[in-house]
Amino acid sequence: MAKRVVLAYSGGLDTSVAVRWMTDNLGVEVIALAVDVGQEGGVSADDIGQRALDAGAVDFLVADVREEFARDFLTPALKANALYEGRYPLVSALSRPVIVKHLVQAAHDHGADAVAHGCTGKGNDQVRFEVSTRALAPDLDVLAPVRGWGMSREECILYAYDHNIAITATKEKLYSIDDNLWGRAIECGEMEDPWAVPPPGVWSLTVPSENEARDLVIGFDAGVPVSVDGEALPLVALIETVGAAVGSYGWGRIDMVENRRVGIKSRETYECPASLALILAHADLESITLERDLAREKSRLEPRYAELIYDGLWFSPLKQALDAFVDESQAAVTGEVRLHLSPGSCQVTGRRSAHSLYDYALATYDAEDVFRHEDSAGFVRLWGLSVETWAARQGPGASAR
Numbered sequence: 001m002a003k004r005v006v007l008a009y010s011g012g013l014d015t016s017v018a019v020r021w022m023t024d025n026l027g028v029e030v031i032a033l034a035v036d037v038g039q040e041g042g043v044s045a046d047d048i049g050q051r052a053l054d055a056g057a058v059d060f061l062v063a064d065v066r067e068e069f070a071r072d073f074l075t076p077a078l079k080a081n082a083l084y085e086g087r088y089p090l091v092s093a094l095s096r097p098v099i100v101k102h103l104v105q106a107a108h109d110h111g112a113d114a115v116a117h118g119c120t121g122k123g124n125d126q127v128r129f130e131v132s133t134r135a136l137a138p139d140l141d142v143l144a145p146v147r148g149w150g151m152s153r154e155e156c157i158l159y160a161y162d163h164n165i166a167i168t169a170t171k172e173k174l175y176s177i178d179d180n181l182w183g184r185a186i187e188c189g190e191m192e193d194p195w196a197v198p199p200p201g202v203w204s205l206t207v208p209s210e211n212e213a214r215d216l217v218i219g220f221d222a223g224v225p226v227s228v229d230g231e232a233l234p235l236v237a238l239i240e241t242v243g244a245a246v247g248s249y250g251w252g253r254i255d256m257v258e259n260r261r262v263g264i265k266s267r268e269t270y271e272c273p274a275s276l277a278l279i280l281a282h283a284d285l286e287s288i289t290l291e292r293d294l295a296r297e298k299s300r301l302e303p304r305y306a307e308l309i310y311d312g313l314w315f316s317p318l319k320q321a322l323d324a325f326v327d328e329s330q331a332a333v334t335g336e337v338r339l340h341l342s343p344g345s346c347q348v349t350g351r352r353s354a355h356s357l358y359d360y361a362l363a364t365y366d367a368e369d370v371f372r373h374e375d376s377a378g379f380v381r382l383w384g385l386s387v388e389t390w391a392a393r394q395g396p397g398a399s400a401r
């Protein structure tokens with residue numbers, strides 16, 4: 001049995017109760033680790049650290065991993081245009097592996113023999129925490145108190161009251177919210193009915209405030225976003241800038257029923273102005289910089305890549321091999337994409353690159369045309385030759401029929 005545990009601590013209800021519950025019921029020392037991945041309000045030692053200590057943690061640690069998260073987790077996902085089931089940019093799924101990396105490090109640094117998370121048994125996050133831990137540190141145990149304690153959400157709130165554990169906003173009692181630089185997930189409450197319209201109060205990153213349309217030009221270097229409107233920005237600031245601009249037009253919401261790894265269909269609402277806009281722009285830049293066969297093969301692999309991340313396989317050999325492919329594909333993905341923002345909308349209205357494969361002289365119907373029209377006759381004839389043969393002998397043109 002574990003003696004000292006590092007818990008991934010969010011400051012919310014479940015993980016606060018988990019500190020106390022593990023201390024009392026498992027006889028372990030709990031070290032709370034809060035990982036800053038760019039969630040609203042950040043992670044402050046004064047505020048949530050005190051809450052962890054009040055709940056009974058022997059120590060509280062903070063890791064600000066925003067830069068690492070953006071560089072080593074969000075960037076690869078962006079290069080792969082990773083959207084789960086074609087729509088969800090993997091907000092929570094991407095943060096779990098970076099959190100685990102720091103949990104494992106803290107466990108080793110502080111002589112802990114286990115890590116713990118506050119996930120339920122119904123979700124994807126438990127899968128991501130546990131599989132990632134097994135991949136990085138097979139020597140560590142993983143504890144999942146919330147999965148085992150058998151308390152409902154209401155009972156959990158009562159437990160918190162009984163043990164003097166402060167819980168914050170009332171919203172926290174209604175919804176399960178997870179957010180970071182890549183966006184925000186809102187679950188539970190009325191939204192558990194897939195027909196119910198999400199109440200207007202659940203949105204925070206996509207509250208419309210701008211009425212005047214504007215353009216936003218995003219610059220990329222080898223698949224990595226590097227500038228906004230010509231101004232070079234470090235990654236974290238760039239993601240925040242794009243998110244604030246796009247979100248102010250009320251764009252970036254997702255309302256979907258998705259397939260969880262554990263087999264449950266789940267109604268999910270997200271707001272992801274930054275990630276959706278960046279993926280839109282990045283994929284568009286690829287349309288002029290990737291050669292046709294490379295582009296097609298890449299777009300076949302992208303959904304698989306997104307599934308691996310969703311399914312907790314960030315640290316896995318297939319994901320690693322796909323990363324090598326995706327990285328190799330990005331060498332020429334350098335250039336700019338213009339997004340046009342207007343209330344409720346974000347659209348690409350232009351793209352350019354020094355490596356563009358778009359050849360005006362080939363594409364134009366004007367006088368500058370250099371395309372060899374005469375080549376097409378033989379090409380098309382041979383392209384259709386097998387169909388022509390089939391039609392004549394067996395198909396619509398066969399005289400025997």
Ligand code: ARG
Nearest residue numbers: 092093124176177178185268
């Ligand atoms: N359904 C999303 C996913 O599996 C979001 C999960 C959000 N987590 C949460 N604790 N609210 O990635």
